[in-house]
Amino acid sequence: MTGFAWTRAQPLDETAVRTSGGRVDLVVVAEMVAPGSRVLDVGAGDGELLDLLATTRGCDARGIELSREGVNAGVARGLAVIQGDADVDLAHYPDDAFDYVILSQTLQATRRPRWVLEQMLRIGSHAIVSFPNFGHWRSRFDLVVHGRMPVTENMPIAWYETPNIHFCTIRDFVELVEVLGARMERAVALDSSGHRVRFNMPWWVWNLLGEQAVFLLTRK
Amino acid sequence: MDRLINIAAPPLDTEEARARREADAPHSPVASFPGETLRLDAGLVLHDLQIAYQTYGEPNAARTNAILVCHALTGDQHVANVNPVTGKPGWWETLVGPGKPIDTERFYVICANVLGGCMGTTGPSSTNPQTGRPYGLDMPLVTIRDMVNAQAMLLDHLGIERLLCVAGGSMGGMQVLQWVASYPERVVSALPIATAARHSAQNIAFHEVGRQAVMADPDWHGGHYLQFGVTPHRGLAVARMAAHITYMSDQALHRKFGRRLQDRALPTFGFDADFQVESYLRHQGESFVQRFDPNSYLYVTRAMDYFDLAAEYDGVLANAFRGSKTRFCVVSFTSDWLFPTQDSRAIVHALNASGAPVSFAEIESDKGHDAFLLDEPELSDITRGFLDSAAKTAGLPVARDR
Numbered sequence: 153m154t155g156f157a158w159t160r161a162q163p164l165d166e167t168a169v170r171t172s173g174g175r176v177d178l179v180v181v182a183e184m185v186a187p188g189s190r191v192l193d194v195g196a197g198d199g200e201l202l203d204l205l206a207t208t209r210g211c212d213a214r215g216i217e218l219s220r221e222g223v224n225a226g227v228a229r230g231l232a233v234i235q236g237d238a239d240v241d242l243a244h245y246p247d248d249a250f251d252y253v254i255l256s257q258t259l260q261a262t263r264r265p266r267w268v269l270e271q272m273l274r275i276g277s278h279a280i281v282s283f284p285n286f287g288h289w290r291s292r293f294d295l296v297v298h299g300r301m302p303v304t305e306n307m308p309i310a311w312y313e314t315p316n317i318h319f320c321t322i323r324d325f326v327e328l329v330e331v332l333g334a335r336m337e338r339a340v341a342l343d344s345s346g347h348r349v350r351f352n353m354p355w356w357v358w359n360l361l362g363e364q365a366v367f368l369l370t371r372k
Numbered sequence: 373m374d375r376l377i378n379i380a381a382p383p384l385d386t387e388e389a390r391a392r393r394e395a396d397a398p399h400s401p402v403a404s405f406p407g408e409t410l411r412l413d414a415g416l417v418l419h420d421l422q423i424a425y426q427t428y429g430e431p432n433a434a435r436t437n438a439i440l441v442c443h444a445l446t447g448d449q450h451v452a453n454v455n456p457v458t459g460k461p462g463w464w465e466t467l468v469g470p471g472k473p474i475d476t477e478r479f480y481v482i483c484a485n486v487l488g489g490c491m492g493t494t495g496p497s498s499t500n501p502q503t504g505r506p507y508g509l510d511m512p513l514v515t516i517r518d519m520v521n522a523q524a525m526l527l528d529h530l531g532i533e534r535l536l537c538v539a540g541g542s543m544g545g546m547q548v549l550q551w552v553a554s555y556p557e558r559v560v561s562a563l564p565i566a567t568a569a570r571h572s573a574q575n576i577a578f579h580e581v582g583r584q585a586v587m588a589d590p591d592w593h594g595g596h597y598l599q600f601g602v603t604p605h606r607g608l609a610v611a612r613m614a615a616h617i618t619y620m621s622d623q624a625l626h627r628k629f630g631r632r633l634q635d636r637a638l639p640t641f642g643f644d645a646d647f648q649v650e651s652y653l654r655h656q657g658e659s660f661v662q663r664f665d666p667n668s669y670l671y672v673t674r675a676m677d678y679f680d681l682a683a684e685y686d687g688v689l690a691n692a693f694r695g696s697k698t699r700f701c702v703v704s705f706t707s708d709w710l711f712p713t714q715d716s717r718a719i720v721h722a723l724n725a726s727g728a729p730v731s732f733a734e735i736e737s738d739k740g741h742d743a744f745l746l747d748e749p750e751l752s753d754i755t756r757g758f759l760d761s762a763a764k765t766a767g768l769p770v771a772r773d774r
Contacts, residue, residue, distance in 0.1 A: 220734060227731045228753040230761025234720055234732035244721040
């Protein structure tokens with residue numbers, strides 16, 4: 153695998169970053185979305201990203217969320233969120249229903265990550281996926297030196313309770329994208345302090361330094 | 373028979389007489405449409421339609437703040453005022469009123485008694501202007517779509533072109549769905565609660581039991597009981613008792629009554645109401661017959677049975693909403709087994725397929741189907757948030773801080 157040319161997206165204004173409550177990955181995701189587009193956020197949580205997209209990007213933003221509490225909070229905020237399961241409900245959306253389908257920090261919690269990605273690329277002309285990188289040096293350190301499953305700020309739950317059943321590394325993900333025959337339009341890695349890994353580097357460096365990764369994919 | 377089901381309701385007592393008067397001269401404003409006709413799905417035409425309705429709040433200058441509330445099977449137009457027949461509070465005062473989620477200080481709220489009802493809108497207990505006698509079974513069968521068409525006539529009468537929202541639970545939710553399908557350009561947002569796009573076989577079966585109970589009562593007289601000065605109150609009470617079970621959940625019945633005995637320490641080894649749950653159901657049956665017309669019960673349950681929105685659109689529910697710009701919020705309750713979450717999910721899937729903006733929330737409650745009528749804080753929050761965002765889209769002033 154070769155290095156990937158990192159391109160700079162349109163930055164959001166400061167208010168946007170503030171309203172995102174410091175979650176840089178959400179800002180990175182939002183910056184990949186063209187203003188005014190139709191967006192489906194899969195695993196919308198309490199609607200934080202939807203709110204960001206609607207208020208700062210003028211998007212027609214909708215969400216799917218598994219937890220009842222998350223859905224009810226989102227709907228009470230006036231957002232279009234449905235209670236549903238990404239592993240099942242994506243099948244009910246027609247082809248090309250959205251410009252972007254977003255999976256933010258949720259891929260690792262799906263039962264069928266490959267199927268979910270395929271559905272995302274069917275439903276939307278773009279797919280944006282952000283996930284914690286299991287190949288980050290700290291995870292490797294925990295495994296190799298301590299001999300234990302890593303527990304970090306981004307992966308705070310012990311192995312026996314975590315809903316995250318399908319962890320992967322950046323390299324693993326890139327390989328899956330190739331298997332799916334999708335095109336990588338853009339990729340961003342965030343280090344442990346939430347800063348972008350700024351330089352063009354070979355994948356193995358990103359895989360070591362990136363604690364989270366955000367990919368923008370399209371169909372080939 | 374009398375000894376087994378001892379329902380003490382003498383025919384046509386004062387309360388019943390009061391209820392009967394509501395059919396022709398209700399305690400509500402009445403819209404009448406002299407010279408106009410309503411073409412029914414049954415292929416017949418209804419003349420001299422009368423619609424009884426209540427309104428709350430005031431329309432704004434642009435008349436863009438109207439919300440239509442649709443009532444359920446045995447509900448009526450008295451959403452948020454003392455009911456003139458029962459003396460009880462309005463049936464949705466948890467949700468509708470000043471400062472409530474459906475805020476009558478911001479919105480102009482309208483609710484009409486349904487076509488086929490018995491609280492002032494034309495129904496089987498209304499006087500047939502052509503004969504001077506109650507319609508009885510001469511009243512043509514009506515459908516949910518007929519009810520909605522009648523409501524559209526009322527809105528024209530009130531000068532309301534577009535509704536900010538149509539909201540309702542159960543059969544009210546069926547009307548909400550039909551409204552968007554029939555008049556998509558007149559509905560900005562839709563709030564169907566605890567409902568389905570078609571009545572299930574199980575629900576048709578329950579309704580049939582209720583209707584058979586009414587029709588098996590000798591006092592029904594083939595539907596002409598009013599001419600005999602009686603009413604099939606025993607049959608209607610049994611229908612209500614059976615139906616009431618379906619509105620609750622096993623869990624809620626256990627929580628409320630368990631196996632506790634009613635005012636006694638030991639069972640009587642007879643068929644008296646030994647158990648609290650029996651006593652409760654008998655009370656529900658008795659009080660229902662005081663306020664509801666038995667023929668109306670037949671007509672309105674039938675309207676629900678016939679409801680199958682997709683059937684009008686080649687069997688594809690999504691087609692019913694194609695091109696619709698209406699925003700939806702679909703709500704169900706975990707313990708509702710009469711209109712289970714899967715029914716709501718089917719609506720949501722169809723809306724997704726048609727590209728309509730939709731929210732869907734399943735609320736955790738052990739209160740069964742009745743939960744939509746009860747104080748459910750999550751339903752209040754969701755309704756408030758949904759209406760706030762609908763009002764914002766429609767350019768209405770923001771709600772003031774509470």
